[in-house]
Amino acid sequence: MNFTEPDHIRQLRDTLERFVEKEMPRAAAAQWDKNNHFPRDVFDKLAGLGVLGLTVPEEYGGAGRDILATMVVIEELSRRSLAVSVPYIMGACYAGMNIVECATEEQRQALLPKVADGTLIFAYGLTEPDAGADLASVKTRAERVGDTVRINGAKRFCSGAAISDYIYALVRSGPEGERHKNLSMVMIPSTAKGVLITPIEGMGMKGAATTDVSFDDVEVPFANVIGGEGGWNKGWPMLVGPGLDVEKLEVAAIGVGIARAALDDAWAYAFERRQFGKRIASYQSIQHKLADMKTQLHAARLVLYHAAWLANEHQPCQVETSMAKLFATEVCKAVALECQTIFGAYGYVKDFDAERYVRDALLMPIIGGSSAVQRNNIFKGTLARA
Ligand SMILES: Cc1cc2nc3c(=O)[nH]c(=O)nc-3n(C[C@H](O)[C@H](O)[C@H](O)COP(=O)(O)OP(=O)(O)OC[C@H]3O[C@@H](n4cnc5c(N)ncnc54)[C@H](O)[C@@H]3O)c2cc1C
Incomplete structure (x- = not known):
């Protein structure tokens, strides 16, 4: 087993980290949230990186199908703002994946180049x-x-x-x-x-x-x-085909991104905030919260990227993608709520991002098939394999 991220994935993460810092500053992300605004200009710049084409084969103008890389983009963007990561999914996944998997050759030729250049998004x-x-x-x-x-x-x-x-x-x-x-x-x-x-x-x-x-x-x-x-x-087989596996992973990747952001912020805050003459990070109760969340997040990332790897390899992954969706989104919710407690009163007000992470995190176990539905899938899918 090799858990090292391949070079092209590491480079992609670096590129995305730089993009997020430059084009999606915290203050802007807070404004997009406040105004319910889609920053089209930022999305267009993102498209300029070629990442919308990560679900599109090269012959249609894409970068070639790479589910792992697609999840990395979703995770990195979601660390800062869903106002960019969700439209990314609407392009690369809702449009890209479905057209590749289910459309006619004529539809692919007409539509996929537009997915790859960021000019076609589906709701x-x-x-x-x-x-x-x-x-x-x-x-x-x-x-x-x-x-x-x-x-x-x-x-x-x-x-x-x-x-x-x-x-x-x-x-x-x-x-x-x-x-x-x-x-x-x-x-x-x-x-x-x-x-x-x-x-x-x-x-x-x-x-x-x-x-x-x-x-x-x-x-x-x-x-x-x-x-x-x-x-x-013939719409039903299209809906429950390989696209559904990737859809579960998309939400799991958003969840991992939000949880990482929440934990990073809480960790930093624990070393800044002083009470009773000490940094709150010096209290064991805070240290244990941070340690537990780091462990949960690590496990969520492993389950996500293992399932993404299976999907990338075209291996059966209905159970694994459901486990990833269930686990990563429940971890996201738990971590966001726990981070809010580390911020205390400041986790409840708009001056910090902690309250936004909670609002966004609460949605993740609901959309893309609720946690109960994923549990059904895991149970039935496991029986079917036996
Ligand atoms: C902000 C937001 C954005 C959304 N975006 C989209 C979107 O872009 N496109 C889209 O099509 N939908 C979207 N949805 C809808 C979302 O996917 C659905 O809300 C979700 O599929 C659940 O449907 P429901 O809320 O009607 O719950 P219901 O299906 O009514 O379920 C209610 C409760 O019963 C449980 N339940 C239902 N059936 C079972 C079962 N068989 N076994 C066990 N428990 C069960 C559920 O887990 C849930 O707890 C969005 C929802 C929200 C809130």
């Missing part, structure tokens, strides 16, 4: 008011009318819809009866006639604001159905 339109964990029960309807598809319905918690080029929507394209056999994935331009986007006020993950989206007789060309003719009514 995920999966969840609906009555469809959360049970996504196969979505009701948004898609009806084929000649060379077009007409869409009616509503999506909930569609994050980043207002900054996206397309809403990548799970729609019911056939009769209600067979839950999994009549679903399709359609790219709906977020500016199309009949699309209404309404912000939802959430606690965290600012920048890629989450929204309600309604579709009122929205018409898109049939060419926008992912997979074309072959993809009509």
Whole structure:
């Protein structure tokens, strides 16, 4: 076993660390959070590094599929701001991974160069008011009318819809009866006639604001159905295919990034803050909190990068990606909350980033399949392998 990061990954981390320090200063990240702002200019500079192409094969203008490297980018960006890391995922993963895995050759040729240069990002339109964990029960309807598809319905918690080029929507394209056999994935331009986007006020993950989206007789060309003719009514296998494994890893990587930032800040604060004439870091209770969090974070990184390595090697990884998602996001939440206690009252006010880490961290065990859903996957997946 070799746990050393390969040279290209180490170099990528160094590049990202420098990028974050230069282009994403703490004060700016705090403003993006406060104003729920997507810094498009910073995203464009990020695209200039070529990292949006880490999910895109070279023949389509990308850097070649590298899941480990993609997770490193997400982790490093998430240490500073989800207002950049989530749009990165919307480009490299939501658009890139899905087009590579599920689109027709014509769609790949037309769309993947735009993923690689950062000019194409998708918002995920999966969840609906009555469809959360049970996504196969979505009701948004898609009806084929000649060379077009007409869409009616509503999506909930569609994050980043207002900054996206397309809403990548799970729609019911056939009769209600067979839950999994009549679903399709359609790219709906977020500016199309009949699309209404309404912000939802959430606690965290600012920048890629989450929204309600309604579709009122929205018409898109049939060419926008992912997979074309072959993809009509074949949306479910697309949703639960290899892209889902990577989606779990994306959230795990955000979690590791937030937890690292929280622990770094708490560690530094413990050596600055003095009470009773001593640095609080000299108290054993604080030392033990820091030691426990460092250990949890180390374990979360190992489980994340082991699962990412399996995914990169195209090995079966449904159980491992669920374990990574479950463990890393629960660690993220626990670490963010514990770091807040080290900051004491200052962990509760906006002058420090500790309170933002908590708001962002609380979301991670919910999105991309809740912790309960991951536990279901781990149990069922393990039985299936036995
Ligand atoms: C800020 C934010 C951003 C989001 N962004 C997006 C997005 O971009 N695109 C998108 O499509 N969705 C998005 N979501 C939706 C998110 O993915 C869903 O909230 C999540 O899938 C859970 O659905 P639900 O909240 O409706 O919970 P429900 O499915 O109603 O579940 C409620 C509770 O029951 C538990 N539960 C449900 N089913 C089971 C089961 N079978 N076994 C055990 N426990 C179960 C859950 O774990 C949870 O604790 C976002 C949500 C938020 C809050």
